[in-house]
Amino acid sequence: MNARDYIRSIPDFPRPGIMFRDITPLLKSAAAMKHVTQQLAEPWRDQNVTAVMAAEARGFVFGTPLAMELGAAFIPVRKPGKLPFETSAWEYDLEYGSDRLEIHRDAVDPGERVLLVDDLLATGGTMEACLRLAEQQDAEIVGCSFLIELTFLNGRERLQPYDVHSLIAYESEAGDD
Amino acid sequence: MNARDYIRSIPDFPRPGIMFRDITPLLKSAAAMKHVTQQLAEPWRDQNVTAVMAAEARGFVFGTPLAMELGAAFIPVRKPGKLPFETSAWEYDLEYGSDRLEIHRDAVDPGERVLLVDDLLATGGTMEACLRLAEQQDAEIVGCSFLIELTFLNGRERLQPYDVHSLIAYESEAGDD
Numbered sequence: 374m375n376a377r378d379y380i381r382s383i384p385d386f387p388r389p390g391i392m393f394r395d396i397t398p399l400l401k402s403a404a405a406m407k408h409v410t411q412q413l414a415e416p417w418r419d420q421n422v423t424a425v426m427a428a429e430a431r432g433f434v435f436g437t438p439l440a441m442e443l444g445a446a447f448i449p450v451r452k453p454g455k456l457p458f459e460t461s462a463w464e465y466d467l468e469y470g471s472d473r474l475e476i477h478r479d480a481v482d483p484g485e486r487v488l489l490v491d492d493l494l495a496t497g498g499t500m501e502a503c504l505r506l507a508e509q510q511d512a513e514i515v516g517c518s519f520l521i522e523l524t525f526l527n528g529r530e531r532l533q534p535y536d537v538h539s540l541i542a543y544e545s546e547a548g549d550d
Numbered sequence: 551m552n553a554r555d556y557i558r559s560i561p562d563f564p565r566p567g568i569m570f571r572d573i574t575p576l577l578k579s580a581a582a583m584k585h586v587t588q589q590l591a592e593p594w595r596d597q598n599v600t601a602v603m604a605a606e607a608r609g610f611v612f613g614t615p616l617a618m619e620l621g622a623a624f625i626p627v628r629k630p631g632k633l634p635f636e637t638s639a640w641e642y643d644l645e646y647g648s649d650r651l652e653i654h655r656d657a658v659d660p661g662e663r664v665l666l667v668d669d670l671l672a673t674g675g676t677m678e679a680c681l682r683l684a685e686q687q688d689a690e691i692v693g694c695s696f697l698i699e700l701t702f703l704n705g706r707e708r709l710q711p712y713d714v715h716s717l718i719a720y721e722s723e724a725g726d727d
Contacts, residue, residue, distance in 0.1 A: 386634040395635060401625070403621045406614065429607035433606075434626065437577070438614050444580045447611070449574065456574070457563040458572060480574070
């Protein structure tokens with residue numbers, strides 16, 4: 374099975390010139406989701422991962438299955454005002470304006486070994502924010518796992534020095550590979 | 551194992567007088583998540599569920615594990631502007647203002663048997679919107695599964711005539727049961 378066959382490319386979304394990589398056909402296949410969950414887990418199986426961390430909303434789609442596959446906890450990263458307990462936050466720049474993500478202050482246990490996951494690595498802003506949140510709480514960061522990587526945006530550089538793994542790479546905006 | 555032991559009650563969130571039922575301790579336990587996923591699936595195992603539908607963001611946390619547990623597809627329900635393909639929408643009233651949810655127009659296959667899931671049944675507005683979206687696309691609705699039900703808000707009535715199942719019930723705002 375090739376996970377790439379379950380990604381639909383939709384031109385000009387959310388704006389002209391952008392090729393959106395749509396994961397809903399993948400979600401529609403139970404077999405493909407099982408395959409992808411195992412593949413996302415594969416590089417980290419001997420790394421003693423104790424928690425998987427992911428940001429809302431699409432990160433949650435892969436976050437809980439991956440956590441369960443690894444027998445690990447799940448730590449949600451949320452937009453402001455969503456988490457009810459004390460939080461720590463990280464603010465980061467977007468193309469226009471800024472965004473802010475939060476986790477609970479008690480989310481990370483001492484010695485926690487955290488794997489971060491998201492559906493897509495583009496410029497890396499969201500994942501960088503997640504890494505900073507994990508670092509703030511003294512997590513041991515095992516690495517970052519992505520379903521899709523847009524390699525031409527070089528988001529991987531922004532995530533150094535951590536290990537980064539992705540299942541599907543697109544090497545240009547419009548290309549099929 | 552009692553899933554209720556993994557829910558943390560936090561007073562006065564998001565506003566004074568509201569007791570927020572925090573699921574993050576449950577997410578933090580791989581064993582509790584496995585237990586809850588199996589329990590959410592239990593009433594529907596002989597119902598030939600072909601797809602699980604859930605709304606962002608907390609619905610996603612239980613939606614994909616439940617879909618995988620039942621060997622079913624996952625159909626995400628999203629806020630406006632998030633889905634890249636053609637969508638159908640449902641708008642619904644909130645206490646102040648209104649909200650709108652969307653699914654892809656090609657999300658539901660002919661004869662699809664859909665189980666809807668969310669973490670919390672409060673007044674039922676979000677789930678009612680999900681039901682209307684599923685009905686618009688001629689889904690056969692199997693029922694609705696919730697982790698938590700706030701029975702004193704009577705949300706269940708709003709979801710008639712569909713089968714509703716919940717794992718944990720709170721019978722008053724401040725109570726422990």
